[in-house]
Structures are given as structure tokens and as C-alpha cells.
Amino acid sequence: MDPHSVDQRETRRTVRVFSVASFLHDAGSDMIFSVWPLFLTSVLGANMQVVGLIDGLGDAIVSVSQAVSGYVSDRIRKRKIFVWTGYLLGGIAHAGYAIALTWQWVIPFRLLDRSGKMRGSPRDAILSDVSTRENRGRNFGILRMMDNAGAVAGILISILLVGHIGYRTLFLIAALPSALAVLLVLLFIRETSTPGKIFKGIRLRDLTRSMRIYIFLSAIFSLGNFSYSFLLLFAKQAGFSVETIPVLYLLFSLAAALFSMPFGRLADRFNRKPVLLLSFIFWAATLALLAFANAMSAIVIAFVFYGLHKAALEPVQKAFAAELAPKDFVASALGGLQMVIGLCSLPASLIAGILWDRVGIAAPFIFSLVLTTIAAAMLGFVKEERRA
DSSP states (O other), X not given: OOGGGSOHHHHHHHHHHHHHHHHHHHHHHHHHHTSHHHIIIIISOOOHHHHHHHHHHHHHHHHHHHHHHHHXXXXXXXXXXXXXXXXXXXXXXXXXXXXXXXXXXXXXXXXXXXXXXXXXXXXXXXXXHTOOTTTHHHHHHHXXXXXXXHHHHHHHHHHHHHHHHHHHHHHHHTHHHHHHHHHHHHHHOOOOOOOOSOOOOOOGGGSOHHHHHHHHHHHHHHHHOOOTHHHHHHHHHTTOOTTTHHXXXXXXXXXXXXXXXXXXXXXXXXXXXXXXXXXXXXXXXXXXXXHHOOOHHHHHHHXXXXXXXHHHHHHHHHHHHHHHSOGGGHHHHHHHHHHHHHHHHHXXXXXXXXXXXXXXXXXXXXXXXXXXXXXXXXXXXXXXOOOO
């Protein structure tokens, strides 16, 4: 689709609808995920290796589902169905967590929940199609800002309610916003045809050299980019109470919400690479503080840096990939990138859990710091593409 041919009112509506739907679904998700590691360890009796396994499996499924949905949506030239179905699966899984009696029961619902991320690549491709080079970073930044604003709302609800109604009732309530997100997409997103040559699949040689390097460095980075659960449980080990753990989660979500759109605008003005490099630096600072600083104030600062890392990474990572990808296969390329990231995330969280249990709680942070440094160095070999 030529973005210049898109009616600007339609563009603004698409951005608004996706933003509100993301806000609602993330509010429900983060009512759960702000207390997720505590629920797994304290209620269901999981150890750190199990936490790493569950979260790693979830991250892997995210990426496989996005790759498949990206490929299929490019092939059939339909994207909307993957978006609303993704929200629906997430809502069903949220209710399912409420009935889990052991950590083994959680696994199928976790896989269902993360399969709902099938919405990501088709939704991002729609957003890329209705955007131009001048506003693509901003539009992705708006989406991430609303994601993170929903997370903040969900965390606040969790903090207010979990002590009164318990984990399971909270999880049931968390299913409701996803149902609203489904209705929004069904009612207000128009399916637009995306003409192009007959899709025969995407191969590695179809990608530019820069895109191949970008995927490779993303894989290296992802091997060290383990689940946020490790940060929350690190804080608990350091002496933060169960009641204050969601507050730390709120802190990084606030930082991410406040800075997602500014970082997106910076990427539009000064290109993607500097902002992406900045996100790596924020993650490295997070890791260094947790690995080498003992003060509780350092942990608080680390959570701020983690939020800044998320704010800089997420809108730019996808906008950058969309511009490096072949124009006819944006959804497939985005899905392929997400698949690589997720398949590396499974061993990342599992390795982090093993290092935590068998070497020490600082070991996973040091390991990730090394991989992040390598990925940041490789970014210098990626050449930006200027796409309308």
C-alpha cells in the first residue's frame, strides 16, 4: 500500500483504535503480570528454573505466532482477523490463570496467552502501511505509549485490589478489557486490500545485508534479554516486600509510558540507530546496577533504566525492521524477526534461571551484559534505509 494514498482521517482512526485496544488489553495483562512471579513462586511453588522455563516458553510462542501470522497475512492479504483473534486468546488465558492449581496447569494457558501475540506482526504491518517515513516512529511510539499507559493502569488496579480480592479473582477481572479490545477492532478497523505480487514466501536471500545483520544482532541481544520476572524476584531477594514489588513494576512501566513517544519522535528526526543504541545502553546500565550495586536505591534506579530501555527499544525496533524489510513482505519480515527474538528468549530465560540457581543471582546479569555489548557493536554495521 502506498502510504501517501491513505486518507489521513483513516490513518488517525487506525492509530487511535489500535492504541485504545492496546491500552485495554495491556491493562488486563499487567493486572496479572505485575504479580506474576509472586503468584508462580509463592502460590504455585515454582522455583527459578521453572519461572525461566514458563516465561521462556511464552516468549518463544510469541515469536513463532507472530512469524506464522505475518507469513499467512502476507499470503492471504488479510490482517484484521489476526488482531482481534489475538486479543480474544489473551482474554481466555487470563481467565484460565485463575483456575490453575499448580504451575504445570499454568503452562497451557501461558502458551495460549502468548499465542495471542499473533496480532503483533499484522497489526504492525497495518500501522506501517498507513505511516510515512516522517511519522512512522511517532505512530509506533504512540502505540507503545498506550501499551505502557495500559500497563500503568493495570498495575495500579492490581496494587489496589490484590490484597482485598486475591490473585484468582483479580485474574478473572483482567479478562474483561481484552473482550472490549476485540469489539473495538471488529467494529472500527477496516480491512484494506494490500495489492502486490503473488506471495511465494520470503527467503533469507530476499533480505538486504543490513536486515540480515540486524536479525543476527537481535538474536544475540535476545539471548541475554531474559524475562522481567528475574528483576522483580531480584528485588524481592534484596529485601523489597511483596507489597512493594508491584510498585517497582509500576515505576518501569511509567518510565516506558512517558518516554515511548519522545523516543519515537527522536528516531524520526535523528534516525533509528542512535535511539536503538541508546536502548542497549539503558539495558546495560540496568544490568550493571543489579549485578554490582547493593543499595536498594540502586535497584530503584535500575527499574527506571529498564523502563527507559523498553521505551527506546520497542517503537524503534519495529519501525527500523519495517524499513529494512522488502516492501512487499513487511509483515513476514517483522514476524521472522520476532520469531528469531522469541526462539532466543526461550534459552535466555532458561539459562538465566540455571545461572541464578547454580552460580549466583548476579550471574545472569553479567552474562547478559556481555551479549548486549556484542549486539551494540554489531549495530554499527547496519545501514539505515530511507523509506517513505
